[in-house]
């Protein structure tokens with residue numbers, strides 16, 4: 083089986099006082115074994131909720147996965163028991179978050195935390211697990227690992243904490259690593275270290291990575307394939323090279339044009355007008371229509387389907403992808 | 412051990428062509444510790460900064476977290492007092508001004524903050540936030556103030572009818588526009604923009620950058636633009652200064668900096684930026700380790716612990732910040748051999 087993960091029409095909603103937030107509303111995509119898939123979009127578009135849904139970590143209430151399937155190696159995670167899920171979370175799927183401090187326990191040393199993960203998932207004794215955690219810290223490039231295992235998270239810099247998080251996530255040798263904005267809180271020179279590390283480890287360990295970020299530069303550098311999300315939906319999916327060469331969805335195009343480029347002459351920036359819509363009150367039809375320069379009548383009335391355009395490209399847009407064609411599952 | 416510097420910059424007359432000039436600026440924050448709460452050291456947040464800005468120009472200050480950008484901006488405005496150094500605004504040292512003189516000067520220098528959420532008082536209406544300074548400085552009140560506020564909201568692209576609303580009713584980008592309107596209220600000459608777009612989404616970021624550019628040409632504003640994102644800084648700035656551990660290590664024309672970086676830190680910083688182009692592969696210089704603590708900056712060149720060109724002299728003597736030609740300043744012992752080809 084080539085596909086490691088298959089999301090089919092996933093819907094995750096939050097039932098809040100203001101109304102129903104359709105955080106993820108019919109998302110489908112696949113992740114192949116060993117590939118890096120980038121998921122990009124502005125804040126609130128549903129990236130994190132997608133990842134948390136895969137791990138079945140949506141707080142309920144207020145959240146609920148209300149539809150779809152999440153196949154992992156062909157088996158639907160939505161049908162698993164809590165015990166089975168714990169097993170999968172530790173062994174097959176691991177996740178790292180934006181702010182490492184909030185996901186590390188301040189009262190345990192780094193070594194203890196990594197060792198615990200190892201003990202749990204590899205069935206080693208405490209002593210062996212602690213030895214192994216030194217090796218893990220060395221693997222993620224922490225200098226003087228013998229000393230660092232005895233230190234607490236607050237004694238480390240942001241970049242080092244993220245390395246510890248990666249060490250913990252990798253200690254179970256997962257098939258899928260989900261990284262949610264892993265470098266957003268870091269400085270660029272530290273980000274460069276972490277991205278380099280992730281590339282190296284991926285090559286050595288061969289896991290698939292689902293990389294979530296709003297930074298198109300990070301996506302271009304890391305991902306082979308890219309999914310662009312807007313207001314809870316996938317609006318475009320493509321091979322990274324094609325996406326950056328020729329974006330098709332007006333939102334993708336607008337995003338790419340609105341970032342200042344280091345190696346291009348300065349000029350006036352392109353602007354996407356308006357703002358991201360209120361999630362409890364999405365515009366009818368295509369959610370992007372109030373901001374779209376190409377919008378036509380039909381866009382305001384009817385939602386475009388995600389249409390396969392060949393070459394692994396999928397786009398949902400009436401104008402650019404002839405929304406009249408049938409959706410290809 | 413006494414500090415060795417390559418050359419001591421003498422106190423010199425402020426440049427006549429500068430709106431703002433910063434000379435040898437230092438801000439050390441005392442650190443206390445132990446049972447008696449005695450001072451055990453200093454955080455050298457700003458440790459010898461030099462630059463100037465010409466009227467109508469945008470000077471960008473870029474650097475990693477904690478290198479002293481915000482502190483520099485706040486000391487210039489005297490929101491915190493300096494430890495040492497001089498800041499000349501139109502030729503007068505602002506640290507020599509008395510309270511009343513400083514109050515008058517404040518009208519000329521304004522600031523826009525990074526966080527559009529915490530920088531606006533949630534209990535004040537947008538009209539009061541934007542109009543507050545007009546009243547404090549006795550510029551306008553009552554109906555006149557109201558009219559001026561409406562004009563300002565319009566100028567920054569907000570609906571003037573929304574003056575009665577509260578900040579929480581606006582999105583991040585709109586709140587940043589409110590911050591811009593507030594800064595414009597007194598017709599300042601200089602606006603210090605401290606990471607004005609860092610908290611914003613890409614599509615909103617470009618709206619604010621364009622707005623700042625439009626306002627600059629309309630009102631002949633001068634900007635000190637502080638940010639950690641080099642692409643953004645390059646886009647908006649005429650000249651750019653690069654900071655590392657409390658110092659400006661390189662400063663020159665924006666295009667020149669990117670075409671011909673002289674300082675090894677600038678070079679590494681630029682190579683670290685992931686470019687939004689999967690087909691472009693650049694040589695990447697990975698800096699080892701972290702930025703040292705500003706409590707104990709390395710002897711000699713502050714960057715020597717991470718520099719791949721480090722020489723023995725770098726560990727002992729602090730390089731001076733020198734113009735190597737055509738106003739391209741750099742603080743590095745290598746500059747003589749790395750001058751423009």
Ligand SMILES: Nc1ncnc2c1ncn2[C@@H]1O[C@H](COP(=O)(O)OP(=O)(O)OP(=O)(O)O)[C@@H](O)[C@H]1O
Pocket residue numbers: 440454455456457474475476477478479480481482483639705
């Ligand atoms: N009031 C203070 N007391 C003690 N240390 C301080 C104080 N304010 C700032 N610092 C320290 O001074 C140094 C410079 O801080 P500053 O806020 O100027 O950095 P910055 O370049 O603006 O960083 P960032 O990009 O994170 O905003 C940091 O080490 C910071 O922790």
Ligand SMILES: Nc1ncnc2c1ncn2[C@@H]1O[C@H](COP(=O)(O)OP(=O)(O)O)[C@@H](O)[C@H]1O
Pocket residue numbers: 096098103104105106123124125126127128129130131132141144145361
């Ligand atoms: N626990 C929650 N309760 C209510 N709404 C939520 C919750 N978590 C996320 N959301 C909403 O779901 C949407 C998608 O959020 P998220 O996936 O975190 O976005 P991002 O793409 O920035 O990661 C947003 O509108 C967010 O406000």
Ligand code: SF4
Pocket residue numbers: 331332333368369370371372374375376377378381386398399400401402
């Ligand atoms: S469907 Fe219509 S509104 Fe939506 S992106 Fe395409 S052209 Fe624009």
Ligand code: SF4
Pocket residue numbers: 674675676712713714715716718719720721722725730742743744745
């Ligand atoms: S002075 Fe020496 S250590 Fe400092 S940047 Fe130049 S070469 Fe590197």
Ligand SMILES: [Mg+2]
Pocket residue numbers: 129130131262
């Ligand atoms: Mg998120």
Ligand SMILES: [Mg+2]
Pocket residue numbers: 480481482
């Ligand atoms: Mg700052």
